[in-house]
Amino acid sequence: ELKVEQNPLFLSMQEGKNYTIYCNYSTTSDRLYWYRQDPGKSLESLFVLLSNGAVKQEGRLMASLDTKARLSTLHITAAVHDLSATYFCAVDMGSNYQLIWGAGTKLIIKP
């Protein structure tokens, strides 16, 4: 059974700091997604990572995938308050694009 673990589950940080969210998964997969969710809102797609060594960047967020280590990271550079949200990683089970989700990392960025 595929399991997806994120850590930390909660992160409070100051503006301007850097930090990394980790996503580990238990079985082979070559497709991993990162989503953002604001309170009471739906899920917004951030990144799709499709192969080992994939790295994608958008603004202050950068995501990477290491399929051998079964690990993805979401790195936040010089955090700003607007990045406060819950971030989810989701891993494709390899069959019909059924996604298994992590529990989410709630990120609070203080001015």
Place this chain on the structure above:
Amino acid sequence: ETGVTQSPTHLIKTRGQQVTLRCSSQSGHNTVSWYQQALGQGPQFIFQYYREEENGRGNFPPRFSGLQFPNYSSELNVNALELDDSALYLCASRLAGGRADTQYFGPGTRLTVL
């Protein structure tokens, strides 16, 4: 805006009742998935429909059922509601075909079972 809409936004039901939630996918998207998201948790995959047929199901009992229609709309039906069914229900649509296809989520329906 993802182009995916859901109705209703909020719904309150009592235990034992039945509920139908609706989703309108992006035009041309032939695949729709439904997820249940309990408060403070990640989404749980319920099932997926491709070209009007179920082609994948998560660990949910048969009282969760669905339909997909040719006009890119779909339904999630839940019978014999239980208190634990209280959650945010999300639908997501995509166009099956490419490796990089992304699911686009609707805003969700918040279901409360009393």
